[in-house]
Structure formats: C-alpha cells, structure tokens
Amino acid sequence: MYMRRQRKWRCVAAVCAVVFLYGITLLRTRTILTKQTRMHRPICSFDIIKEHCVKHNYFPTGGHWVKDKNGQEVFMPDICGFTESAINPKEAQNCLKRREVKRMLFLGDSNGIKYFETVVDLLNQTLSCKLEKEHHSPNFMPDVTYFTNGTRLNATDIVVHYRDCRQCYETLVVCSTPRGHGDRFTVKLEFLAMEYFLDTEVTTVRTKKQNNIGRAGWHHSTSTQEFIFSEYLKMQAYPDVILLFSSNHDKARNVLEKMRADMEYLKSIINLYVPSTTELIWFSILSEHNDKKPKAYRNRKYERKYAANEYIQLTNRHLFEVLLPEWSKRDSVIKPFFDIYSMSYGVLHWSTDGIHRERHWYRAVISRWLQTFCV
Numbered sequence: 001m002y003m004r005r006q007r008k009w010r011c012v013a014a015v016c017a018v019v020f021l022y023g024i025t026l027l028r029t030r031t032i033l034t035k036q037t038r039m040h041r042p043i044c045s046f047d048i049i050k051e052h053c054v055k056h057n058y059f060p061t062g063g064h065w066v067k068d069k070n071g072q073e074v075f076m077p078d079i080c081g082f083t084e085s086a087i088n089p090k091e092a093q094n095c096l097k098r099r100e101v102k103r104m105l106f107l108g109d110s111n112g113i114k115y116f117e118t119v120v121d122l123l124n125q126t127l128s129c130k131l132e133k134e135h136h137s138p139n140f141m142p143d144v145t146y147f148t149n150g151t152r153l154n155a156t157d158i159v160v161h162y163r164d165c166r167q168c169y170e171t172l173v174v175c176s177t178p179r180g181h182g183d184r185f186t187v188k189l190e191f192l193a194m195e196y197f198l199d200t201e202v203t204t205v206r207t208k209k210q211n212n213i214g215r216a217g218w219h220h221s222t223s224t225q226e227f228i229f230s231e232y233l234k235m236q237a238y239p240d241v242i243l244l245f246s247s248n249h250d251k252a253r254n255v256l257e258k259m260r261a262d263m264e265y266l267k268s269i270i271n272l273y274v275p276s277t278t279e280l281i282w283f284s285i286l287s288e289h290n291d292k293k294p295k296a297y298r299n300r301k302y303e304r305k306y307a308a309n310e311y312i313q314l315t316n317r318h319l320f321e322v323l324l325p326e327w328s329k330r331d332s333v334i335k336p337f338f339d340i341y342s343m344s345y346g347v348l349h350w351s352t353d354g355i356h357r358e359r360h361w362y363r364a365v366i367s368r369w370l371q372t373f374c375v
C-alpha cells in the first residue's frame with residue numbers, strides 16, 4: 001500500500017516536472033517571440049493599416065499609451081511601430097516639402113479645427129505662418145464672401161443657411177520659409193466646417209448658364225459636401241492632402257441607417273471629384289466622456305437605447321463597412337487610419353468637457369498621422 005502510494009507520487013512528480021519544464025520552455029519561446037515581433041514590427045504606413053483593415057475586417061484597434069522619455073504619453077499601435085515618439089517641426093516641414101504638399105485641407109467640427117490648429121502651431125515653429133482669410137460664425141451663419149474671396153465663385157450663386165456648430169469657422173493659413181532661410185517652401189492649410197456626412201449649409205443654385213465654371217455651366221451643388229469637393233476646391237489648386245475628421249454632430253440629428261446612406265453619398269462625391277493625386281484620410285469618430293459632459297447632455301440615449309460611446313462604435317462600424325471596398329481597389333484616394341475611437345478611449349482622462357480633449361490629444365494624433373504619411 002505504502003509502496004504503491006510512493007510510486008504514484010513519484011509518477012505525479014515526474015509528470016509535474018515535465019509539465020513545468022515544458023511550461024518554462026514555452027514561456028521562453030513566447031518571450032523571445034514577443035521580443036522578436038516587437039523588434040521586427042514594421043514601420044507604420046497607410047499600406048500596413050490598409051492591409052490590416054482588409055485582413056481583420058476593421059480599423060486597427062490594438063495599442064496602448066506609454067510615457068516617452070520626456071514624460072509625454074504617446075500612442076503605440078500593436079500592428080506596427082514608429083522610429084520616434086513624436087515628429088519634430090523640422091521633420092514635418094522637410095516631409096511636406098519632400099512629398100510636395102502645397103495645400104492641405106482639414107474638414108470636421110469643433111474637434112476637427114483643433115487638429116488643424118495643431119498642425120499650424122507645429123509648422124509655425126520653423127516656418128512663418130500667416131492668416132490669409134478667416135470667418136468666424138458666432139451667429140451660426142457661414143459666410144458667402146469667405147468662399148468667393150480668392151476664387152472665381154460668384155456670390156449670387158451661393159446659398160447658405162444656419163449650421164449647428166458655434167465653434168466651427170473657416171480659415172486659410174499660408175506657411176512659408178522665412179526670408180533668407182534657404183529654399184523657398186510654401187504650404188497652404190485650410191479648415192472648412194463639415195458637421196455632417198451630408199448637409200445643406202452651403203450650396204449653389206444657378207438660374208443662368210455660366211461659362212466661367214466650364215462644361216458644367218448648369219452645375220448646382222445640392223450639399224455642402226458637393227459644394228466643397230466639386231466647386232470650391234476646383235477653383236484653386238486642389239489640396240494634395242485632405243484630412244476628414246468624422247463629426248460628433250451627426251449622431252445628434254440622424255439615425256444609423258441615415259448616417260450610413262450619407263457616408264455612401266460622401267464617399268461617392270469624393271470618388272467623383274477628388275483627383276488621384278490627392279490623398280484623403282478619413283478618420284473614425286473619437287470616444288466621449290459621459291461624466292465630463294454638461295448635465296443636459298449626460299446619459300443621453302441614441303435611438304432610445306444606445307449610450308453615446310456605444311452609438312459611436314456602431315457608427316464607426318458602418319463607416320468601416322462603407323469604406324472597406326475602397327481598400328480592395330488598387331488606387332483609392334481614401335486612406336484608413338488607426339481606429340480613433342479605441343485610440344481616444346485609452347486617454348479618456350484628457351477629455352475636457354466630454355467631447356473635446358486637452359491639446360496633447362490633438363498633438364499625439366497629428367504626430368502619428370504625419371509619421372505615417374512621411375515614411
């Protein structure tokens with residue numbers, strides 16, 4: 001009896017040892033593998049992001065925020081890596097010059113304008129940036145003269161009506177190398193308000209055929225989106241880069257199915273009018289911080305059942321499905337980026353009022369975007 005028990009224990013011990021040793025080896029290989037993948041992680045590019053979208057059926061969501069050597073939190077995606085924790089102004093300038101970016105357009109709501117301001121601040125450190133034209137609309141009314149200023153558009157053709165975004169404004173900034181600082185380089189940066197995937201805040205109605213706008217003498221833009229892409233931008237050198245920040249306003253006015261239809265519309269307008277020489281990066285919607293919102297907006301339900309962040313994720317899912325066919329094409333002008341919802345959810349503590357964020361957020365996104373664009 002005793003012998004049998006002893007034998008049994010010896011047997012158990014042997015099995016344990018084998019399992020233990022096997023475990024250790026497994027663990028070691030795992031650590032080595034993780035180290036290797038970390039080392040061999042490819043440098044982030046739009047091609048890698050696009051590949052991920054097609055293979056995993058969503059924008060890349062994995063990643064985390066770590067403190068860099070200056071104590072600043074920076075985003076580290078899972079699927080690829082960056083050589084620097086952030087882009088510096090000189091690199092940004094050199095990259096835009098090298099990639100021959102002469103015009104950049106930013107589209108979005110009050111969050112969108114903060115990304116724009118971040119880029120201007122960044123470039124204004126090594127270049128000299130000056131305001132060319134601007135229109136603030138505290139009365140919620142877009143300004144016709146902003147769109148006619150410097151273009152051949154005729155004010156009598158443009159129809160504007162109230163928008164919902166008080167903090168949205170139109171602005172054009174020109175950044176150039178200061179005199180006596182080597183080769184002249186100039187880049188124009190513009191922000192235009194785009195609160196929805198489809199809206200009628202700025203449209204055109206023409207009652208007489210006009211030859212000054214070419215073949216489409218009768219052309220009417222029935223939406224702000226069509227006006228921007230088919231008329232306003234066509235009147236000047238078309239932007240080389242367009243950053244489209246999906247707005248947080250849409251969900252307050254529209255249901256999911258309507259937003260999806262409007263995304264399809266905006267995609268078709270982009271494909272119709274944006275030249276192949278332009279890159280358009282379409283960002284998903286960032287997360288909100290319920291506790292920081294004013295009381296009147298807190299705990300709001302969408303379609304009577306979804307909390308804000310749940311609804312944003314569903315909207316982003318629709319956006320992804322609408323855009324996915326673009327990434328099977330060889331040469332779509334529309335490029336994907338990391339999932340802004342997941343990225344922003346990791347730094348919810350930067351939320352200032354539930355919707356907007358502290359400056360680090362806009363800097364971090366712009367830095368990662370520029371680094372991806374500049375590889």
Ligand SMILES: *[C@@H]1O[C@H](CO)[C@@H](O)[C@H](O)[C@H]1NC(C)=O
Binds near residue numbers: 128129130131173
């Ligand atoms: C660029 O920086 C200068 C000097 O700090 C400042 O006066 C100017 O307003 C800035 N330009 C823009 C467009 O913000």
Ligand SMILES: *[C@@H]1O[C@H](CO)[C@@H](O)[C@H](O)[C@H]1NC(C)=O
Binds near residue numbers: 132133134145149150
């Ligand atoms: C264009 O905008 C600039 C800056 O806002 C302004 O000084 C200029 O008078 C405007 N031109 C026209 C024709 O409205």
Ligand SMILES: *[C@@H]1O[C@H](CO)[C@@H](O)[C@H](O)[C@H]1NC(C)=O
Binds near residue numbers: 154157212
């Ligand atoms: C603008 O349109 C009006 C009305 O169609 C026309 O009388 C005027 O000449 C146009 N102005 C320009 C600069 O084309």
